[in-house]
Amino acid sequence: MSAGSPKRKSVFQGNVRMCMTWSGDTFFFIVVHIYDMSKRGRESGLHRKSILQFLGMLYLVCLILKAGSGREAEEADGAITTGVEKPKIAITFDDGPHPVWTPKLLEGLKEREVLATFFLIGSNIDGNETVVKEMYENGHIVGNHTFHHVEMTKLSDEKAMEEIRMTNEKISAITGEPVSFMRPPFGAWQKGLEKGMQVLPVNWSVDTLDWTTKNADEIVNKVVTEVKENDIILMHDCYESSVNAALRIVDILKESGYEFVTVEELILP
Incomplete structure (x- = not known):
């Protein structure tokens, strides 16, 4: 890229991804900041592929936690239903x-x-x-x-x-x-x-x-x-x-x- 050319902003620069799920009584917030790959990537040694893999893993964790909380709610509802006295x-x-x-x-x-x-x-x-x-x-x-x-x-x-x-x-x-x-x-x-x-x-x-x-x-x-x-x-x-x-x-x-x-x-x- 020539010195006179305008700087190209990375498509990931400044983006924020948030994954929120409910498990028991606790909220888990996972916030991932992805900075400009052209600047941060060289300093940290991270590459775009590595970051994408990391994000995929975090997303999978969120899905697992969400599924677990759904089962807990169903079990709680089932316990209430079971306790109802029959005519x-x-x-x-x-x-x-x-x-x-x-x-x-x-x-x-x-x-x-x-x-x-x-x-x-x-x-x-x-x-x-x-x-x-x-x-x-x-x-x-x-x-x-x-x-x-x-x-x-x-x-x-x-x-x-x-x-x-x-x-x-x-x-x-x-x-x-x-x-x-x-x-x-x-x-x-x-x-x-x-x-x-x-x-x-x-x-x-x-x-x-x-x-x-x-x-x-x-x-x-x-x-x-x-x-x-x-x-x-x-x-x-x-x-x-x-x-x-x-x-x-x-x-x-x-x-x-x-x-x-x-x-x-x-x-x-």
Whole structure:
């Protein structure tokens, strides 16, 4: 270059590159000043290629730090979501135990890690003691549904208490525990019996009417469209269609975020 020619400014002269990223609670500022290569390059021994390589490395570090901070935020959000309590519901079964369909239901509930409440007819227990024992050992609540499936309000207090007492004795002989819950057939209950028999009557809020149809799809649709938090679902474990529908209902509602609990957990403080 001749002495009279104007000086050419390096394209890098005076440029500033800043990379900013967030990691935890700290800001990292990386500021790189690149001076005129024609002047500084000879003094420092740096060349344009070396500086470009250095800048590339700094840029890569920024990207790594940014990605790490994003993962931390996602993990924090996940922890909050996990801590949200699920809405609870109870599924209950009347009129068992059945020698075929109750064991199938128990197997399906165990596979799904779901607890239920069973209200047994006393006259159905003989010959099905192993089914009742499995029911109890799996953690389900075993309740009373009278001995002969009779409407309690049509009986004298003495006869009504006998229906409860006979069934309680059958159940307790298998479980070794007193019976605490009672579902009166047809939902008909004589006030005051709970004090004399020390049982808590339990009705329902969603009636599947599964005993009126063998169409499992119809039963499933009725429940999943009506159910809400704290509902008690009434079903029967003495019909194949009801058992098949019940397991499908469990799958659908668990996927929807519901947690199945026993009536004891749902209604007692």
